[in-house]
Amino acid sequence: MNTFTDFFSFSDPNIRFVVIGAMLLTASSAIVGTFTFLHKKSLVGDAIAHAVLPGICLGFILSGTKNPAYLILGAFITGWLSLVAVEFITRRTRIKEDTAIGLVLSVFFGIGIVMLTVIQKSGNAAQSGLDHFLFGKAAALVGEDLMVFGTVAVVLLFCVFLLFKEFSLLAFDKGYAQSIGLPVRRIELVLTSLIVLAVVIGIQAVGVVLMAAILITPAAAARFWTHKISVMVLLASLFGAFSGLAGAYISYIAPAMPTGPWIVIVISTIAFISFFLAPRRGVISRMIRQRAIRRTINNENVLKTLYQLGEESKNFFLPRTEADIIRKRSYPSPLLTAVLHRLQRQGYVERIGTTWQLTEEGMSRGQRVVRIHRLWELYLTTHVNIAPDHVHDDADTIEHLLTPELETELERLLNYPTVDPHQAEIPYKKPV
Helix, strand or coil, X not given: CHHHHHHHHCCCHHHHHHHHHHHHHHHHHHHHHHHHHHCCCHHHHHHHHHHHHHHHHHHHHHHCCCCHHHHHHHHHHHHHHHHHHHHHHHHHCCCCHHHHHHHHHHHHHHHHHXXXXXXXXXXXXXXXXXXXXXXXXXXXXXXHHHHHHHHHHHHHHHHHHHCHHHHHHHHHCHHHHHHCCCCHHHHHHHHHHHHHHXXXXXXXXXXXXXXXXXXXXXXXXXXXXXXXXXXXXXXXXXXXXXXXXXXXXXXXXXXXXXXXXXXXXXXXXXXXXXHHXXXXXXXXXXXXXXHHHHHHHHHHHHHHHHHHHHHHHCCCCCCECHHHHHHXXXXXXXXXXXXXXXXXXXXXXXXXXXXXXXXXXHHHHHHHHHHHHHHHHHHHHHHCCCCHHHCHHHHHHHCCCCCHHHHHHHHHHCCCCCECCCCCECCCCCCC
16 A cells, blocks of 8 residues: 555656656557557558667667667657658559568668667667667656657647548548548658657657557557547547556566566556457447347247248237247247247247247237338349349348338338239238
């Protein structure tokens, strides 16, 4: 408890530098990473992260110090060059983008390792800790770093706020953006610069190897929770900031634990939780919806079968055995029994001994399914020119999906027909 209080009181300047720096880095990277994710350019972040290493080394060689301004400038230049190289290879050769990214990533990173080795053997005492850019060392952030990173973060946020609509439009409909006269190439140029800048400032926290996770993972996690891009950007920044705070706290209570990898572990945990538990797009939610849909389809298929048996006997309320239903439409016996019991609980059928009988409500719902099925078959034959013997399977699907509004519109479009393409009667509700 004392450790928790000491940390979150932020009385220690070192704690303030690390926490604020980590949160700025992760939040700003997550915001820019949202548009990278939506543009389906997730691998670009990884390429840039590896390509900035030679720029960092070059900035150190030319300045002779680890001044973050020089290092960021050098990293920005080589990060930009890596993207130019990827685009050049993709456009001028038959090599695909993912292959080009792999080539550029490995070449630039290899050059960076060579330059880092040369610096380490140069005897310059100022090079101590330069290798932290490989794996990150957020715990080493100082006030000078914080000023530079804070400035860059403000620039990123300002540019995203200023061009939010344009970035959003390019992410979803680039063709439309071009058609209305937007300077697409210039906007892409700005976005690319922001991506490079976000990667450049982020590697101080998590390093070259893990930077792609900070850029993309918050956006991927946020995507599970919303369909609105504004909310997605907000959530991604919050996820990123929380992971920065949590990573700093874990490394504080366990000094042997590095901050950067823990930031990645925290944001990855958030992503996994989102993947499974998000209310609309999560795996569990999808499974629940799919199970409900399967149950609805099974319920309506059985009611439709009972209604069709009633059509044959001219008595919709005649009790039927499970064998009668299976003869009309094949069902696994255990599944049919489960469905009938569920329909009984819902008030659509009644059990009479070993037989089952439609209720008024069950007959009405079964009638609607049959009506939609036959209307759709007629629509396909008269408006889409599909042969009558090829429309049954499609109608078998649409009968469970058509809303009452579309059903009414379909009836009006077909002028309230009385028979389907197979001359079977299309049933309508009798006026009360």
